[in-house]
Amino acid sequence: MKPSTKREFKARLFGEFARIGKVFASPHRLQLIEVLAQGERTVEQLAEDVGSPVANVSQHLQVLRTARLVAVRRDGLYAHYSLADPRVFRVWQAMRDLGEARLAEIDAVVTEYLGNRSDMDAVNAAELRRRLKSGDVTVLDVRPRREYEAGHIRGARNVPFDELAERLRDLPPEVEIVAYCRGPYCVFADEAVAALRAKGYRARRLTEGYPDWRSRGFPVEIGTAADFK
Amino acid sequence: MKPSTKREFKARLFGEFARIGKVFASPHRLQLIEVLAQGERTVEQLAEDVGSPVANVSQHLQVLRTARLVAVRRDGLYAHYSLADPRVFRVWQAMRDLGEARLAEIDAVVTEYLGNRSDMDAVNAAELRRRLKSGDVTVLDVRPRREYEAGHIRGARNVPFDELAERLRDLPPEVEIVAYCRGPYCVFADEAVAALRAKGYRARRLTEGYPDWRSRGFPVEIGTAADFK
DNA sequence: ACTATATTCAATAACCTTGTTGAATACAAA
DNA sequence: TTTGTATTCAACAAGGTTATTGAATATAGT
Secondary structure, rough: HHHHHHHHHHHHHHHHHHHHHHOOOOOOHHHHHHHHOOOOHHHHHHHHHHOOHHHHHHHHHHHHHHHEEEEEEOOEEEEEEOOOOHHHHHHHHHHHHHHHHHOOHHHHHHHHHHHOOHOOOEEHHHHHHHHHHHOHHHHHHHHHHHHHOOOEOOOOOOOOHHHHHHHHHOOOOOOEEEEEOOOOOOHHHHHHHHHHHHOOOOOEEEOOHHHHHOOOOOOEOOOOOOOOO | HHHHHHHHHHHHHHHHHHHHHOOOOOHHHHHHHHHHHHOOOHHHHHHHHHHHHHHHHHHEEEHHHHHEEEEEEOOOOOOEEEEEHHHHHEEEHHHHHHHHOOOHHHHHHHHHHHHOHHHHEOOHHHHHHHHHOOOOEEEEEEEOOHHHOOOOOOOOOOOOHHOOHHHHOOOOOOOOOEEEEOOOOOHHHHHHHHHHHOOOEEEEOOOOOHHHHHHHOOOOEEEOOOOOO
């Protein structure tokens, strides 16, 4: 192949890949991806979740759709969006890892809003998995019921964050609790751990969230767990 | 945490992550990352490799540097750039996987320039690794000597592509040859396989390139292999 | 048909990104 | 000090991206 042809080939090839990169270059779209990683959502729900006008969200969804990273299911008036491929989440995960490792600014923002999290003594996924097998841990999913039912860590119990205060009695007081929610920066898990500790429970948070657990191929479960009312 | 504070937190946090995304949103920068994955390079060498003016490359390198994805080592007149973290390559890898899976355009471009590659019967990394253990294969690194010496698949022999024709006699004719170069779209490996087959060798290409092999944690080797002159 | 609602489209202005050009800087050798 | 060389900087024009706004479209229920 001639060098000039090769240049042209590389230019076109990398041009296509850069289309993927552009999708991940907007804070708004990253937020949408994070939410969609929990399960499908209508445009309105997404707008509510990320706090933007519907038209704006719709516009970003078109960008995601043009790059074929999301799928739409239309049902009456509603358009239900979802991630078209688990690889979309993997790219976001890789970016997250890179950012955490390289950008001091990220640590600064997290510390500013969430404080020093090292005393939270977070459990990583591999460790939780081992402990799940031995059974000496209560796994607590503090996401909304709908998200829990769309998929959760196998064996996890669901107490949505805003019901936690009233339902403390449902939790066995002797077993250590590991709380998780949408992702590593989801605030609810941090706050749940703080609330549980204040009531005398032993509680820690999972470092990551449900989509990360699933993405690792660890065991998940769909629907309502039978053992918990 | 108040919902409004939470919004602000998310906005700032995802804003930081989007900085990472922006770096990967330009075809030129993706090419630079691909080259830098082979080892460190001066600005001039990069400009030569990607076929852009030096000032343009320098400008893109500043973008990479601002996001702290590359490191610079200054030595006299020269600035030697390298990837600051293996996670940079992992993001690119994840994007590549996603693009290959979702964008038909990528397949179209590859087919247009490289033809139908299915008859190339490419070997994947896991398979090659197994066969390396049993030893019934010659692994051929067709990259320039300098890149080979900076790191290669353990046991691979180096015959730079433009010396291949003259050095065919160095290759044992009975053993199957697996050729690789910089990455899955590196043209040299395809052309080497074609050339070898034309001369009667049994030859296939490795699906990916050296950086991918290393990124998987498969065995590598640095410097000149002793067994090959 | 009419109304309400979810979503998308179109237009715009503000802003950001890119390639190009030529100059500035920094180091090394003569 | 002078000269040559590698790299970076600065300025600019061309083009691309984004949030906002209001209108258009499409579907469901009345």
